Amino acid sequence: MDDPSLTKLFPTSFEALESLPPKIRGNVYLLNNEIREFTDSTEPIASVVCTQDGKEFSFSSFARCNKAIAIEALDSAYSAYDKGRGEWPRxxxxxxxxxxxxxxxxxxxxxxxxxxxxxxxxxxxxxxxxxxxxxxxxxxxxxxxxxxxx
Incomplete structure (x- = not known):
């Protein structure tokens, strides 16, 4: 940011702010009625709010689930529906x-x-x-x- 009038609108540091967002665990997901922890790579979620020097604040992350987990989730949903005979449809x-x-x-x-x-x-x-x-x-x-x- 080169314009000083704009720069001063941003915080000098995140520690100086009155409140920060809650940290959300983004490495968990729901599958087969259980919350599972994802142990592979996660992607940080950065706020649009940054400091005067451009430092980003990451308040969470999301799991970069792989193909195997996606297939397992699809199979789980298919089984739960059970061609209209699952618990929720009935x-x-x-x-x-x-x-x-x-x-x-x-x-x-x-x-x-x-x-x-x-x-x-x-x-x-x-x-x-x-x-x-x-x-x-x-x-x-x-x-x-x-x-x-x-």
Missing amino acids: MSMTNRAKKMSAFLEDFKKLKDTMVALLMWDICKSRKDAADEVDRTVGKFGGQFFYIEDK
Whole structure:
């Protein structure tokens, strides 16, 4: 950055900032109903926010899964669906709604984390990030009503 008026808009160091995003473990993935740890290479995820000298801040990483893991994930999904005879396809609408409601309640608990990640990942303001999370929750929040199975 050559323009001093722009340079001073950026932090001198990340340690000087009021808050940093939570570190997210990007080396885990879900397969066959279990969370697995990826031990091969990961790719860092850098924030769009940088310091005055251009130093990037990496707040997470993602697993660079290989072909074998991709095939295993595909096989797992195929087996779980089981040509429409798997647990989820045969589950009653009431039980599906209950599971989705439980997921949504867990998601709501992560609001502050999601807001921080949106701020650091795509440079949204705190208000805009919070509004986006609220819209996401609100879009689905009222749709999981259900009638008890008899």
